[in-house]
Amino acid sequence: MTVTFPQKGLPWLLLLPQLLVTAIFFLWPAEQALEQAFYQEDAFGLSREFIGLENFAALFTDPLYYQSMLTTLVFSFSVAIVGMSLALLLAVMADRVIRGKLAYQTLLIWPYAVAPALAGVLWWILFDPSMGPIALWLKSAGVDWNHYLNGNQAMILVVIASTWKQISYNFLFFLAGLQAVPRSLIEAAAIDGASPFKRFWTIVFPLLSPTTFFLLVVNLVYAFFETFGVIDATTKGGPGQSTTTLVYKVFNDGFVGLDLGGSAAQSVVLMAIVGLMTVIQFRFIERKVQYS
């Protein structure tokens, strides 16, 4: 069915707010970043000079940039794997619960409603080395917790803080996936002598693979691009560079280090990565990961 409008202008008018938002908050900054990536600007933004690809050359010879890439990969895969494993575990448990199912599921969706920065602050308080309850408990258990000094601990903290929110999302998808597995398959496997553990790994998990792959992509994209708020609220990329992801580095180099050209060049690289991931996502999800 097609809807026809009497005037040609009305559809455009209706689209205008959306187009404006896209133009102001996406197209214009993107264009700015692209342009800036080819200039060197002084710290006060008073003068600038065209330098061609020098910003990119500097970027790709900077060991810190590669360090940050590695950090991003470690961080992203940790968030994806930890978040998905926990969510799957919770979903399997929720799938078995009969009484109070709704309450249990609703509780698990709550974290998703909390703003990332708020989640960050929450974990920052809980893990604060001098007064955070979790940090104090860890200390009493013999772990010397101080994520301001220890890079690995800082990484663990940002992974926890970022994962926490994503569990709800993963949980919902896994639960839907589990509920779509026909009961008779599990029953057939039970008659075929498979233990519950074996049933899960040889029947249920393979049948979940489309969901799992979809979530892996979504979680990686989330960890790459949407965790700025969490990192800023907990570790600010530190100590040193230990939790500086690519996105955080764009902000840090641009607004703290005031290297606008270098920061813009990094944004352009990130844009390319986003494009690539979008292509991968569409390619694979269109084709669907079939159990083959």
Next chain:
Amino acid sequence: MTDVILEKVGKTYPNGYHAIPSVDLSIEEGEFIVLVGPSGCGKSTLLRMVAGLESISTGELRIRGERMNEKEPAERDIAMVFQNYALYPHMSVYDNMAYGLKNRGMAKNLIEEKVSDVAAMLGLTELLQRKPRQLSGGQRQRVAMGRAMVRDPKVFLFDEPLSNLDAKLRVQMRVEIRQLQRKLGTTTLYVTHDQVEAMTLADRLVVLNKGKAEQIGTPMDLYNKPATPFVAAFIGSPSMNLIDANLTEQGIKISEALTLPLSHQHRGGIVWGIRPEHLEVSDEHNADFALRILAVESLGAETLIHGKVETELGNGDPMVVRLSGPHLPDVNSLMWLTAPVLHWHLFDAKTQQRLRD
């Protein structure tokens, strides 16, 4: 030797629904038992209790003398064929069939031997490397049977295995299942709501009604001597004509104007029944009654005539007549019929039990 015994087996679901009050059944070794009944009567529930997929609320299940109530499905040495086949979609036909053997820790070369034997028996050899989604409905059905057969279990359980196939394939598979079962000699419990399937497959039939076994017996027992009007109506197609009547000194009083003579000591409300194929065409002088024809169904080999019993007081109870060969009586005309006493079925209206002849 008695193979499977259900002793006062009952089921109450967790939501309080009393699906099966109590069923007693003992199955001989190698016997083919069919559970038949209308939708929702508890056939699947009973089968699933034997399989161990539903807990048994009351009573006891024994297989080869051993109590099974607390045993896991895998420990009961049964195999089940599901209505939707329940093939593992991500595994090849070979792996589907081998799965149960692998789980039981059988040696690899032995598994290969068993699977290829069964595959050959079912004509699946060419399909072993395919995935279930690459098979036709009939082929999937075969794989499901193959998966049950490779394990060589004590008991086969089938839950409406043919209901997803088209009519022709259904008849073919029905014959095949019967032949295979005969050949293997495995005790079988088979659920269906199709009475033709039930009659043709069963050594003995169990007719279930609201979770109660109305009658257990050979197909011919049930056809010739149905214990209740329910069984009478359920077995045979088209259904037996059943008419509420009164047994008096004069005989069976069907209506004010029609009494069929009979001497019987029983008095009071009864259900009088006669099968459509037992009514005979007659003439005005010898007939027991007349039928006002409402519709004629010609099937070639036979003709079904639907009508109402005609008396001086108007039209009475509906009745179906089955005649062999083609007939073309006019709709709305009268047809004179006799109902041979030999083929009458009488049931007490109150207790719903068959009256002794």
